[in-house]
Amino acid sequence: PASNLGLEDIIRKALMGNLEE
């Protein structure tokens, strides 16, 4: 789940717009 990603990873993923991955 997203919650154990690091802060930067969550930000990169959300910026790239592919949150569903």
Place this chain on the structure above:
Amino acid sequence: EITKEQQALMKVILDAYNRHQIPQDMAKKLLQDQYSAEENFLLLTEMATSQVQVLVEFTKNIPGFLTLDREDQIALLKGSAVEAMFLRSAQVFSRKMPNGHTEVLEERIRKSGISEEFITPMFNFYKSIGELHMMQEEQALLTTITILTPDRPYVKDQQAVERLQETILDVLRKLCVLQHPQEPQYFARLLGRLTELRTLSHYHAEMLTSWRVN
């Protein structure tokens, strides 16, 4: 006077601010029956993750943000995530909540293993935000100004960020004059909260380590 362009800018930011919120069901979970410290910890971690995702979705809508260098975008988001989170959650505490909810939330946070020395400054901040009775537009613009802080670590093109921040500061300044005519210091007081927010976010790193230890 607020120009037409500034009106349009404010509308874009306010719409994005209202569109990107923490999912209702997650916010409700916080109010449900008593959880153990561990469950509280997991719930607040999940909330923090969701707030970061909401922050990024909101920030993408800030005019000019996506024209910045990608690594600078990440540096700005990383540098402001905690402050934006506290600013956003402060509004939860200052909005007129159905009776008892604020107390339940406060109780929940007190029981989640965060040590007292961090809880007091956090609730002091929530109180000082509450006393300002900020309008929605002011909250959205203040959050935007926090995100567009040029001197975050690792930001390379600080001038580009400063130019964006300056446009937002100008709109907020005018808005405060229009909406708070009898309080000439209102704009200064809003910016004063940003400095308080910075100290709070310095606590946050220590807060996390103490939380893990507990």
